Amino acid sequence: MEEIVRVNNLVKRYKDLIALDNFSFSIKKGEIFGLLGPNGSGKSTTINCILSLLTYDKGEVYLFGEKMNVNRNDIKKRIGLIGQNVAVFNELSVYENIDFFCGLYINDKATRRKYVEDALEFTGLNDYRKKSPKKLSGGLIRRLNIACGIAHKPELIIFDEPTVAVDPQSRNNILEGIKDLNKNGATVIYTSHYMEEVEEICSRILIMDKGHEICQGTADELKGQIKNTENVILNVKYIDESDLEGLKKIHHVYSVKYADKVLTIRFSGGKHNISHVLDYISEHSINYERIYSELPTLNDVFLEITGKELRD
Amino acid sequence: MLLYKAFFKIVKKNLPMILMYVSIILMITLISKVSLEKSAEERRALKYDIIVENKDDSEISKELCTYLSKIHNVTDKKLTRDQIKEKIFYEEILSYIVIPKGFGDSFETDGDLKPESLYDENMPVGMSVNMQINTWLNSVKNYQKLGLSLKESVEKCDETLNPDSYVHLETSKKNEKSLTESVFNYLPYGILSAILLSILPVFSSFNEEKKNQRILAAGLPATKRNLYFALASISLAMILLIVFDAIGSIAGGPEIMFTKTWWFVILNTLCYVICASLLALMISNIFNLNNTGVSIVTNIVGLGFSFLGGTFVPLEYLGDEAKIIGKFTPNYWYSTANDYIFQGKNMSNILLCFGLQLIIGVALFCVGLTVAKVRKKA
16 A cells, blocks of 8 residues: 555654654555554644654655655645644634635645645534634634645645543544544544544554653554553552552462552453452452453553553 | 735734824824914914094005904094093903094194003003014105105005014914924834834744644745745835825925925935834744733833834924934934934935834844744754
């Protein structure tokens, strides 16, 4: 399949800080590619380097099979950017904003008019076309931000943490919208530090930290790379050190962690693990409020590889 | 044209504020015009009500009556002493003049018989009518001595002594010039404020980091973008220049238009508009202002430059320290050029002031560019 993005050994330094350390990856046409990593891991720097908004010290970026640089306006016109901060003009109406940003890519007035109408339709902003962005709710203004980035029907759309500080309903709308754009043929790069979102929409995920790749693959592939198969979680008000040691001795348990009144027991294989835990806590009279079991998440992948939480 | 249009759409949002400054200049013009016309009318209104009782039937007495009726509101009436006193007391008349019988003969033979003037001695202005009569009679006598006939002498006196036509002509000319000069002197306040209020919000909006990033990512070349902004700024500056120059020119009336003075004044405002636009660009390069910030900067810079640069207070009334600081503002050189133009000073002085305005503008712009470059590198 056609390669839309190829990043080779990208190095970006900010004085002594290495933001990107020989970072490489590629994205194929039609993918929703998730770039997952904690804050400061280099996600936005990667995006800015891809778009030539930042210069880099070493490496190469190829977009649509051609080498990207700051003067490749023809390539830039095939890309849409939706950042985490809303970047629209409060002085212009919803329609004028979409028309302006679309006009940066599309010169023909008739085509532009149609594209703007399509973007309004797609984001559900038809009823607000004459309104000022100042009068829109938080969710609607996010939709406007997206409409401004996709109105010119780009082949590659970059969403740089678009759901930061967004309410759950708007977040779901945004994620559904991204899926629809992908269905319509766009290749998507989605950066986030929210693993659930990435897991939900991305066909392939690259987890990064400190400017380099931790691992990449589909969500299942990534989870398959770690020994963690199940987590049993209990809400416990108090537990002795001796009990924590005792829990570690249960078969297949390889990690027990107690923090903020939450006891997390990680298993590597085994069946009926929750029953074994229940047996132990009833034998040792440990009081708990709630117990449940869950499959490992991308956070567990990150935790197991880096030794720290993705949310840290 | 997209950026050009967006530029003006953003400017349009600030139109009420820009119009406010146009209105301020219009109001100043109107107030100046009304106050100057009023003072001119006051000068013309120095016509008093007097009564002349002509007991003589000579030519000179008739000519005297005619002369007095030209410079005052004259009634030909005969009153009793009590009636005269009452009219003077109640200020219905300023004086009562009696031209005695035989005055004509006495005038021809250089006799002592003269018109008698009755007025309130507590009001010295009453004496002025007496003085006007004496001056006129002496002048007629002198012209006659030069060999002119009575009629010719009276005509000469009409030319030389008629205060209404003489004073009116001079003051009227002076008023028109003063009004134009004062209105054009006030223009920099309106021009600077309007330019700051229109350009700063646009650049602040476009320079906002995330919006700027989005525009850069769209592949719009920086040179193209700067070109459109420059074109839009020039268009805006020209519109404001035309509006403000029109106010000044209309206030001056048709006499001033297309004269040498007018062209110089227009050139002066053009230099100032260029400088004000470059100042706005400097501020937008250094500061990223929100709406409140734009208002604050507009007021501080607009009023500060106007006070220090002689826009509100004539330069001769400024203190030495204020003048030293003022010389770094374009307003100072605008006001100086304005003074020179209306004083008719030589062209080199005026051109020097134009040049200094442009130099200040370019210097400010360079400072803005340097700061922006340093910041970008950092």
